[in-house]
Every structure is written in structure tokens, then in C-alpha cells.
Amino acid sequence: MQTKRTVFGNRxxxxxxxxPQLAVTVIxxxxxxxxxxxxxxxxxxxxxLSTTWVGLANYADLxxxxxxxxxxxxxxxxxxxxxxxxxxxxxxxxxxxxxxxxGSRVYATLLVWPYAVAPAVGGIMWWFLFNPTIGLLPYLxxxxxxxxDHSLQPxxxxxLVVIAASWKQVSYNFLFFMAGLxxxxxxxxxxxxxxxxxxVKRFFTIAFPxxxxxxxxxxxINLVYAMFDTFPVIHATTGGNPAQSTNILVYKVFVDGxxxxxxxxxxxxxxxxxxxxxxxxxxxxxxxxxxxTY
Amino acid sequence: MIDRHPWLxxxxxxxxxxxxxxxxxxxYVAVIASTHGPNDFMSGLIPLLPGSEMLANYRSMLTDxxxxxxxxxxxxxxWNSLVMALCIAFGKIVISILSAYAxxxxxxPFRAVAFWMIFITLMLPVEVRIVPTFKVVxxxxxxxxxxxxxIPLIASATATFLFRQFFLTVPDExxxxxxxxxxxxLKFFRDxxxxxxxxxxxxLFVILFIYGWNQYLWPMMITTTSSHYTIxxxxxRMSDVADALPQWNVVMTTxxxxxxxxxxxxxGMQRLFVKGLIETEK
Numbered sequence: 001m002q003t004k005r006t007v008f009g010n011r012x013x014x015x016x017x018x019x020p021q022l023a024v025t026v027i028x029x030x031x032x033x034x035x036x037x038x039x040x041x042x043x044x045x046x047x048x049l050s051t052t053w054v055g056l057a058n059y060a061d062l063x064x065x066x067x068x069x070x071x072x073x074x075x076x077x078x079x080x081x082x083x084x085x086x087x088x089x090x091x092x093x094x095x096x097x098x099x100x101x102x103g104s105r106v107y108a109t110l111l112v113w114p115y116a117v118a119p120a121v122g123g124i125m126w127w128f129l130f131n132p133t134i135g136l137l138p139y140l141x142x143x144x145x146x147x148x149d150h151s152l153q154p155x156x157x158x159x160l161v162v163i164a165a166s167w168k169q170v171s172y173n174f175l176f177f178m179a180g181l182x183x184x185x186x187x188x189x190x191x192x193x194x195x196x197x198x199x200v201k202r203f204f205t206i207a208f209p210x211x212x213x214x215x216x217x218x219x220x221i222n223l224v225y226a227m228f229d230t231f232p233v234i235h236a237t238t239g240g241n242p243a244q245s246t247n248i249l250v251y252k253v254f255v256d257g258x259x260x261x262x263x264x265x266x267x268x269x270x271x272x273x274x275x276x277x278x279x280x281x282x283x284x285x286x287x288x289x290x291x292x293t294y
Numbered sequence: 295m296i297d298r299h300p301w302l303x304x305x306x307x308x309x310x311x312x313x314x315x316x317x318x319x320x321x322y323v324a325v326i327a328s329t330h331g332p333n334d335f336m337s338g339l340i341p342l343l344p345g346s347e348m349l350a351n352y353r354s355m356l357t358d359x360x361x362x363x364x365x366x367x368x369x370x371x372x373w374n375s376l377v378m379a380l381c382i383a384f385g386k387i388v389i390s391i392l393s394a395y396a397x398x399x400x401x402x403p404f405r406a407v408a409f410w411m412i413f414i415t416l417m418l419p420v421e422v423r424i425v426p427t428f429k430v431v432x433x434x435x436x437x438x439x440x441x442x443x444x445i446p447l448i449a450s451a452t453a454t455f456l457f458r459q460f461f462l463t464v465p466d467e468x469x470x471x472x473x474x475x476x477x478x479x480l481k482f483f484r485d486x487x488x489x490x491x492x493x494x495x496x497x498l499f500v501i502l503f504i505y506g507w508n509q510y511l512w513p514m515m516i517t518t519t520s521s522h523y524t525i526x527x528x529x530x531r532m533s534d535v536a537d538a539l540p541q542w543n544v545v546m547t548t549x550x551x552x553x554x555x556x557x558x559x560x561x562g563m564q565r566l567f568v569k570g571l572i573e574t575e576k
Contacts, residue, residue: 020389021389021392025412029415110314128324231510267425
């Protein structure tokens with residue numbers, strides 16, 4: 001691991017400097033994570049009086065639990081949908097902005113600020129806009145003959161949470177694509193223009209391939225966001241309903257552990273999620289190192 | 295601009311204008327709703343033009359709260375959010391810069407172990423280990439306190455990485471010169487490294503302030519009495535009244551107040567914000 005070619009010689013000082021960070025890490029991260037792993041092999045009786053070692057039974061139960069399988073399916077729709085929508089829109093906005101000379105800073109400011117809004121707050125605002133009785137969007141949809149009701153219709157509920165979760169993420173992706181586009185050497189674009197490539201062709205044959213590391217990075221980041229950071233969006237709007245149609249994995253861990261008090265199952269679900277996060281992080285680092293360019 | 299395509303420029307403007315409007319629309323509706331009285335939400339359509347109750351809504355929510363849904367005055371909740379956001383931002387910066395300094399400028403046994411332990415925290419979002427973490431905090435007696443709200447969240451792998459990357463780019467000669475002049479490690483840190491890190495600290499501060507302000511699940515778990523509620527988690531309590539329709543005007547008043555401070559920070563310090571965002575994720 002990298003250091004400086006000369007270093008300070010103190011023996012105790014580095015440990016003292018590291019102490020606060022390591023203490024917090026051990027007490028609030030590693031210890032609870034270890035507890036979750038341990039708990040996932042245990043089962044408590046209904047009164048919490050006795051605990052027995054059940055091995056992998058909690059994990060095996062998950063595979064047979066229709067609610068858990070449903071939650072996996074919901075997440076498999078929700079996370080890619082949020083990623084596609086927010087990365088796609090981010091790219092469209094950044095590519096549009098890249099064309100402009102005048103006004104680009106104003107547009108950038110106007111597109112960036114939603115990143116500051118809490119996911120829960122964004123969720124509530126969209127929930128209000130989609131309110132089946134007084135909301136504006138259901139009113140407009142009724143004009144074209146669609147009866148919107150996210151409290152009864154699973155598809156409507158899913159659309160609502162996907163939009164609400166993607167909303168603030170668009171600004172994030174926009175910023176990264178903008179930085180990526182600015183980093184493309186002008187000479188390359190000019191050479192293509194001299195060879196007669198029009199702006200659309202230039203985008204698809206030069207800018208888009210050169211953006212592939214950014215796109216890949218954002219895909220992973222947004223998947224992680226959609227799987228783990230969208231808890232507030234679900235909690236503040238649908239609460240996983242109707243009929244569990246928006247009950248994503250991270251929300252189910254909370255519901256089963258805190259409200260259902262099913263600690264063993266909740267812990268097993270936690271461990272599954274930790275494995276997913278670690279896998280995504282490793283993929284991200286591997287690919288970022290390799291620099292996806294063709 | 296290499297070649298002129300007026301229709302493409304027009305299209306780009308159109309896309310961006312539509313984008314800005316769509317992105318801003320929910321906020322516009324929330325702001326409008328916060329200027330109306332409760333009766334405007336009983337039936338029909340949500341109002342789209344400003345009403346006359348703005349001052350009354352904000353005044354009553356800031357000072358009295360909404361007793362029917364157990365919401366304390368928003369003034370106190372805003373204060374709690376501010377304390378939480380500032381403590382998390384300062385705490386993360388302080389402990390990260392110290393540990394990055396130790397990792398880059400010293401060689402000692404278990405250095406790699408320490409580095410990887412910090413790295414692991416990056417991988418475990420609080421949501422996936424919420425039950426055991428809650429238990430630790432409860433056992434330590436930190437429920438319903440600012441310490442419980444902030445300390446468990448201040449370990450930060452990202453901030454440590456950022457400072458580590460930055461320290462590695464600082465020329466070695468600076469440290470060698472300082473040593474020849476007789477400066478010890480603490481003096482070098484305070485007089486040379488810290489001033490050099492100023493922009494990085496400021497950029498990180500913007501990101502971390504937003505992160506702290508927008509916490510939702512954690513304050514919801516940790517606070518059991520209204521004295522420590524933060525505003526972002528408090529919105530849910532108001533929109534969630536049992537057997538009744540939410541009082542949209544006051545919910546939206548709260549929404550506006552909850553997003554105003556972080557939005558002001560981002561817009562006011564846009565350059566630092568962009569720098570912080572792009573560098574912490576690299």
C-alpha cells in the first residue's frame with residue numbers, strides 16, 4: 001500500500017490518530033454486522049425466552065417464503081427501473097447541455113438542486129401529486145380514461161415509487177455525465193466533424209463510447225442507491241403495499257425485524273443484502289480499475 | 295461549437311426547459327399547497343395558484359406544531375436537524391482526516407488491517423444492519439440523545455479515501471522540508487497539511503451536511519420522544535394521521551421547510567458541491 005517515501009517515526013501517534021475512526025467502526029459497524037450473521041443462524045421462540053441454533057434453516061426458509069420471493073421479484077423490477085430512468089434522463093440532459101454555449105450554467109443550476117432534497121421529502125411530494133382523490137396527475141390521467149389508484153393497483157404503486165426514487169437521482173447522474181462529456185478532448189470531436197460526421201453520429205460513435213466508464217460506474221451506483229437508499233421513499237409513500245407490490249428487500253428487513261420481530265429471518269435477510277452490497281462494490285472497483293473503453 | 299445546427303440547438307433548449315420544469319414541478323406544487331388553508335384540499339383538484347394562508351401556515355407550524363398528529367413545533371425539529379447535520383459533517387471530517395493522515399504519513403504494524411476495516415464500513419449501509427445497530431445504541435443508553443443521532447453515523451470510508459488520495463498528491467518535499475526545519479508530525483499536520491486541505495474540507499462539508507440533514511431511518515429509530523425529532527423524519531408523522539386525511543397544507547409547509555436548508559447550501563455553494571460529489575465517488 002502506498003505511503004510517502006519518508007514517514008514520521010512515532011510509534012504510538014498513528015494508533016492514536018486512528019483510534020476514533022476505528023472505535024466507531026468496530027462498535028457501530030463490525031459488531032452489529034457480526035451480530036446479524038450470528039443471529040441469522042439462531043431462532044427465538046415466540047416469547048423470546050429461548051434461543052436455539054438452527055444452522056441454515058433461516059436461509060432455507062427464505063427460499064420457500066412466497067413473501068420473500070415476491071420481494072426479490074419486486075426489487076428486480078424496481079432497482080433496474082430506477083437505474084434506467086435516472087441514468088437515461090441524466091444522459092439526455094447532459095448531452096443536450098453539452099451542445100449549448102449560452103445558458104448552460106443556468107440550466108445546470110436548475111437541474112442540480114434536487115440532489116439536496118431528502119428521498120423521503122421527494123417521495124411525499126410525488127405522493128401528493130399522484131394522490132388519487134385530489135392529485136393533479138390522476139386528474140389528467142382520468143381525462144384519457146385511466147383510473148389511477150396507487151393504493152389499490154400494484155402497477156400504479158410501482159410507477160409512483162420508481163418516479164419518486166428516480167427524481168433526485170437524475171441530478172446526480174446529470175452531473176457525472178456532464179463532467180464526463182467535458183473531459184472528452186475537443187480535437188477528437190473536431191476531427192470527426194472534419195471527416196463529415198454530424199452531431200448525432202458524433203455523439204453515438206465518439207461521446208457515448210468514451211462515456212462508457214462513467215455509464216458503468218453510474219449503473220452500479222444507482223443500483224446500490226435503488227436497493228438500499230430508497231427505504232425512505234417506500235416508507236413515506238406506499239409502505240410496501242398494496243399487496244406487497246412495492247415491498248423491496250431493504251424495506252422487508254425493517255418490517256420483519258422491527259415490526260414483525262422475526263429476528264432470525266430479518267438477520268438472514270440482512271446477511272443476504274450485505275453479500276449483495278459487497279458483490280456490487282467489488283464489481284464497481286474491478287471495473288473502475290479496468291477502465292471500460294473500447 | 296464546431297458546426298451550426300440551429301434546429302438541434304433549439305431541440306437541446308426544449309429538452310432542458312421541459313426537464314427543468316418537470317424536475318421543479320413537484321416542488322412548485324408543494325410550495326403552492328403550503329400557502330392554502332385546509333379547506334382547499336377537501337375535494338376537486340390540488341390548487342395550482344398561490345393562496346393567502348402562507349404566513350399563517352408557517353407561523354403556526356414553526357411555533358405550535360400540529361398537536362393532532364403528535365408533531366412538536368417545527369422550530370425545534372429544524373434545530374435538531376441542524377445540530378445533527380453539523381455534528382455528522384464535522385465529526386466525519388475530523389475523524390477521517392486524522393485516520394487518513396495516520397495511514398499515509400506513518401508506517402506501523404496493522405496499517406493494512408486498519409485500512410481494510412475502514413473500507414468495510416463503506417459496504418454496509420445502515421439499513422441492512424439496522425436491528426443489531428439499534429440494539430448496540432440502546433445498550434449504550436444513547437437513545438433519544440444527540441450522541442445517539444450522530445456518533446453511529448460518523449465513521450466514513452469515503453471521506454477517509456478522499457483525504458488519503460489528496461495526501462498522496464501532496465509533494466513529499468513539503469514533509470521533508472518541514473522535518474529538516476524541526477517540525478514534528480502534529481505541527482506539520484496543523485501548519486501545512488490542514489491549510490492545503492481547505493478546499494477539500496469545504497467540498498466534503500457540503501456533501502456531508504446534506505447527508506446528515508437528509509437522514510430518515512436512523513433518527514426514526516433512535517428518537518422516541520418529540521424532543522429529538524428531526525424535520526425530515528417528522529414529515530411522515532404528519533402525513534400519517536390515523537383514520538383521517540393528511541392536512542396537506544401543513545404537511546407541505548413542513549416539506550418546504552425541510553428541503554430549504556440543504557437546497558440553499560447546494561445552490562449557494564454549487565462549485566464546492568460539484569467538486570465534493572465528483573471526488574468522493576471516485
